[in-house]
């Protein structure tokens with residue numbers, strides 16, 4: 084399954100006046116059969132009634148189709164139709180209720196247009212003069228136009244939702260997603276760049292002003308530890324969300340806290356990078372670490388200590404003591420971006436060890452209804 088961002092499939096939503104004018108021009112250009120003045124058998128008044136009635140019918144159909152198309156193209160916002168991740172983000176940025184009401188009022192307007200059509204068709208067929216048929220058709224068009232014009236702000240709102248939501252990087256919810264966490268400048272972006280194959284896709288999430296990246300990598304799976312050739316590769320995603328997983332809660336604003344909740348619908352595993360060279364920020368990093376493990380208590384976490392190339396032996400010895408004291412561990416993963424292949428194999432080992440938990444989490448996150 085390709086990367087799916089359901090909002091990229093929506094066509095641009097027209098402005099109200101554009102929607103009306105286009106439909107109106109189409110209708111006025113359409114020639115209506117059997118109303119050409121050269122066929123003499125039918126009285127002119129009957130031809131005029133037929134022509135104007137057909138125009139009313141056509142315009143109402145065009146407008147209704149356009150409104151329904153907008154509603155139908157919008158992703159279904161019920162649970163299980165699009166991944167929870169998008170629902171959360173949508174709610175943070177725009178409010179799901181407001182979007183539902185807006186889509187509902189588009190459908191409501193389509194119904195009103197249908198009623199206007201019915202009302203005027205009845206009167207046009209009884210019009211007593213050619214002039215009267217034209218006047219009635221103009222009146223019907225005017226009412227339909229005002230229904231569409233009343234949707235101006237709503238159509239603009241939907242277009243702003245579409246525009247912002249399509250900026251998110253595409254995410255494949257059938258692939259495991261590693262989320263990167265760690266204090267600023269520890270090497271998160273370097274890690275995404277180092278371990279991913281193609282250029283990571285960059286998208287500006289609507290909940291931050293910064294750019295989030297999604298990188299792709301293939302994790303090798305071996306039949307047993309004695310095999311050197313992998314049996315297969317599992318495609319995975321690695322996501323870096325600046326401003327969300329690099330700060331402690333007391334520094335985050337409300338939107339970021341909710342974005343954090345949205346990330347929970349995405350993370351199948353967390354890679355936390357600790358930078359021992361940032362001595363002034365050791366406590367801040369420890370705080371962040373504890374917050375992340377409590378916030379994502381279900382999610383397997385891989386702890387990496389970065390910038391190994393900058394640590395001399397004395398500092399490495401200190402780090403060993405630090406890890407023992409703060410993480411109660413005798414061993415730890417010390418990595419450097421200069422050696423991405425060793426990070427890659429750490430990720431592969433971690434994935435293998437935690438595959439069951441990762442799969443369980445993904446199943447819980449993506450219970451999608453089959454269409």
Ligand SMILES: Nc1nc2c(ncn2[C@@H]2O[C@H](COP(=O)(O)OP(=O)(O)O)[C@@H](O)[C@H]2O)c(=O)[nH]1
Nearest residue numbers: 267268269270271272273390391393419420421
């Ligand atoms: N020496 C060294 N520098 C690194 C390493 N990883 C990252 N850096 C540098 O640390 C700085 C911050 O890295 P970046 O990936 O932007 O950190 P982020 O803020 O966590 O995304 C950059 O100047 C990187 O070049 C590493 O393993 N060794």
Ligand SMILES: [Mg+2]
Nearest residue numbers: 271272273325
């Ligand atoms: Mg970064």
